[in-house]
Amino acid sequence: MTYRAPVSETLFFMEHCTSLNDIAGKGAQADLSLDLVQSVLEEAGKFASERIAPLNRVGDQIGPKLKDGVVITPAGWKETYRDWTAAGWSSLGGPVEYGGQGLPMVVSTAVGEFWNAAAMSFGICPLLTVAAADALEAHGSKELKDIYLAKMTSGEWTGTMQLTEPHAGSDLSNLRTKAVKQPDGTYKISGTKIFITYGEHDLTDNIVHFVLARMNDAPAGTKGLSLFLVPKFLVNKDGTLGPRNDVYCASIEHKLGLHGSPTCVMVHGDEGGSTGWLIGEENKGLACMFTIMNNARLGVGVQGVAIAERATQQALQFSHDRKQGKAPGAKDLSPIGEHPDVKRMLMTMRALTNASRAICLRTASALDRANNTSDPAAKQAAYEEASLLTPVAKSFSTDVGSEVASLGVQVHGGMGFIEETGAAQHMRDARILAIYEGTNGIQAIDLVGRKIGQSGGETFKRVLAEYRNTASEVAKSNDPAFGKTAQRLNEALDALERATKYMLEAMNRDQAEALAGATPYQKLFGLASGGAYLAQAALAERMEGKPAARVAIARFFAENLCTQAEGLELTVTEGAASVSYTDSIMVA
Numbered sequence: 349m350t351y352r353a354p355v356s357e358t359l360f361f362m363e364h365c366t367s368l369n370d371i372a373g374k375g376a377q378a379d380l381s382l383d384l385v386q387s388v389l390e391e392a393g394k395f396a397s398e399r400i401a402p403l404n405r406v407g408d409q410i411g412p413k414l415k416d417g418v419v420i421t422p423a424g425w426k427e428t429y430r431d432w433t434a435a436g437w438s439s440l441g442g443p444v445e446y447g448g449q450g451l452p453m454v455v456s457t458a459v460g461e462f463w464n465a466a467a468m469s470f471g472i473c474p475l476l477t478v479a480a481a482d483a484l485e486a487h488g489s490k491e492l493k494d495i496y497l498a499k500m501t502s503g504e505w506t507g508t509m510q511l512t513e514p515h516a517g518s519d520l521s522n523l524r525t526k527a528v529k530q531p532d533g534t535y536k537i538s539g540t541k542i543f544i545t546y547g548e549h550d551l552t553d554n555i556v557h558f559v560l561a562r563m564n565d566a567p568a569g570t571k572g573l574s575l576f577l578v579p580k581f582l583v584n585k586d587g588t589l590g591p592r593n594d595v596y597c598a599s600i601e602h603k604l605g606l607h608g609s610p611t612c613v614m615v616h617g618d619e620g621g622s623t624g625w626l627i628g629e630e631n632k633g634l635a636c637m638f639t640i641m642n643n644a645r646l647g648v649g650v651q652g653v654a655i656a657e658r659a660t661q662q663a664l665q666f667s668h669d670r671k672q673g674k675a676p677g678a679k680d681l682s683p684i685g686e687h688p689d690v691k692r693m694l695m696t697m698r699a700l701t702n703a704s705r706a707i708c709l710r711t712a713s714a715l716d717r718a719n720n721t722s723d724p725a726a727k728q729a730a731y732e733e734a735s736l737l738t739p740v741a742k743s744f745s746t747d748v749g750s751e752v753a754s755l756g757v758q759v760h761g762g763m764g765f766i767e768e769t770g771a772a773q774h775m776r777d778a779r780i781l782a783i784y785e786g787t788n789g790i791q792a793i794d795l796v797g798r799k800i801g802q803s804g805g806e807t808f809k810r811v812l813a814e815y816r817n818t819a820s821e822v823a824k825s826n827d828p829a830f831g832k833t834a835q836r837l838n839e840a841l842d843a844l845e846r847a848t849k850y851m852l853e854a855m856n857r858d859q860a861e862a863l864a865g866a867t868p869y870q871k872l873f874g875l876a877s878g879g880a881y882l883a884q885a886a887l888a889e890r891m892e893g894k895p896a897a898r899v900a901i902a903r904f905f906a907e908n909l910c911t912q913a914e915g916l917e918l919t920v921t922e923g924a925a926s927v928s929y930t931d932s933i934m935v936a
Contacts, residue, residue, distance in 0.1 A: 702885075
C-alpha cells in the first residue's frame with residue numbers, strides 16, 4: 349500500500365484555522381508566505397512517499413540488529429536518513445543562529461506527520477532529536493550549544509532522552525542513576541536506562557544523550573534530579589570526535605510494534621562512568637527535561653495522527669478494490685465501501701483522523717503565537733493555551749491512532765488479520781503511542797490537576813468561548829448540509845463545561861474522586877475540541893464555496909461522535925464511587 353501525504357487537507361486547515369496567516373510576513377517570519385509553506389509541504393510529501401514509505405515494511409520485517417555493541421539499521425535506512433538531512437528537513441524549525449531555518453512549529457508539525465505516516469520507526473528518531481535540541485537551546489550553556497546544537501539541528505548528530513530505569517517506570521522520583529562531580533567540572537554518570545529510542549544506531553557518527561541522574565548529596569525524589577548531556581563520543585576542541593564515552597547499548601528490546609526503531613537498554617559506567625556535562629542547574633533537571641518531554645508529547649500526538657492517516661488511506665483503498673456482497677439497492681457484487689456499516693467505519697476513521705490533526709496543529713499554532721509576539725500578556729495567554737491543549741493533543745490523538753488502526757483491520761476483515769496486507773502493522777505500531785512520553789493516564793492527571801485551572805480557569809474559559817462561537821456560526825449559517833452539527837456540538841460543549849466545573853471542585857475536595865474520572869474527562873475534552881475545529885474548517889470551506897467534503901466530516905463527527913460527550917460527563921461526575929467500590933475485588 350502506497351502512502352500519499354495529505355498536503356491539501358493539511359494546508360487548508362493551516363491557512364484557515366491556525367495563526368499562520370497572522371505571523372507570516374512579520375517579524376522573525378518576514379520571509380514566510382503561504383506559497384512557501386505549500387512548497388515545503390509538497391516537497392516533504394514527495395520525499396515521505398517516495399523515499400521513507402518503502403522503509404516501513406522492511407523495518408517491520410527485519411528491524412535493527414545489535415552486533416558487537418553496534419546497532420545496524422535495516423537496509424535503506426542509513427542512505428535515506430543521509431539524503432533526508434542533506435535536503436535540510438532536520439533543520440526546518442531549528443534556530444537560525446545554529447543553522448536552522450526557523451520555520452513556525454505548525455509547519456514542522458505538519459511535515460512531522462508525513463515522516464511518521466510514511467514509516468513511524470524512521471520518523472521517531474528526528475522527533476526526539478528536535479526535542480532534545482530544544483532543551484539544549486533553552487537550558488544549556490553557550491559552550492555546550494556551540495559544540496552540539498548546530499550538528500543536532502542539521503541532523504548530523506541525533507539526540508535521545510534517557511529517563512526510565514528498570515525499577516522505576518514512570519515514577520521518576522525513584523531514579524537511581526548516579527552523577528559524581530569531577531575536578532574539571534564534568535560528571536561521571538553510572539546506571540542503567542531502559543526503553544531508549546535510538547539509543548544506539550549507525551545513522552550518524554555521534555549520538556547526544558540527555559540523561560536524568562542524581563548526585564550523591566541531592567534531595568530525595570524528583571527535586572534531586574539533574575540533567576546531563578552525555579555524548580556517545582567525546583568532542584575535541586576543534587569539533588572533531590574524540591574517544592568513545594562509557595555509555596553502551598546492552599540489548600535491543602523485542603517489541604509488539606515499531607520493529608524498525610531500535611529501543612535500547614543503555615548502560616553508563618561499565619568502565620568507571622560516562623562523562624557528562626550539566627544542563628541547567630543542579631537538582632533542577634526535571635524542569636529542563638520537561639522541555640524535551642512537552643515537545644515530544646506534541647510530537648507523539650502527531651504520530652497518532654500519522655498512523656491514523658496511514659491506516660485510513662489503506663482501508664479506503666481496500667474498500668474500493670474489495671467486492672463482497674450486495675449493497676442495498678445493488679444488483680451485482682459491490683465494493684465493500686458501499687455497504688453502510690463499512691461506510692460508517694470509514695467515516696469514523698476519516699473524522700477522527702482529521703479531528704486529531706486539527707488539535708495537534710492548533711497546539712502548535714498556539715506555540716507559534718507565543719513565540720512570535722512581544723506582548724507579555726498575549727505571550728502568556730498563548731503559552732497557557734498550548735499548555736492546556738498539549739495533554740489533549742497527546743492523548744486524544746494517540747487513542748485515535750489505536751482506534752483507527754483497529755478499525756482499519758476490521759475494514760479488511762479476515763485479510764486485516766494477515767500480516768501480508770500491512771493493516772496489522774499499523775495496529776501494532778500504534779499501540780505504544782498511548783504509553784510512551786507519559787502514559788495517557790498521566791496526561792489526564794496533568795490536564796485536570798494543572799492545566800484546566802491555569803489563571804483561575806480563565807485559559808479554559810477563553811478556549812471554550814472560541815468553541816461556542818464556532819457552534820454559533822454554524823447555527824447562523826442555516827446551511828442544511830450541516831444537519832444537527834451546531835446542536836450536537838453545543839451539547840458536547842455544555843457537557844465539557846459542566847464536567848470542568850465538577851473537576852475543579854473535586855480537585856479541591858477529594859483528589860481520588862477527581863482522578864478517577866480524569867481519563868474520560870480528557871476524552872470529552874478531545875471530542876469537544878475536535879468537533880469545534882472540524883466545524884471551523886467546514887465554515888471556512890463553505891465561505892470559499894468549495895465542495896462540502898469538510899462540512900460532511902464535521903457533521904458526521906458531531907452527529908456520530910460528539911454524542912458520546914454526555915455519557916462521558918456522567919462517567920466523570922458519577923463514576924468515582926464505583927471505581928472505589930472495586931477495591932475489595934482487585935485481588936491478584
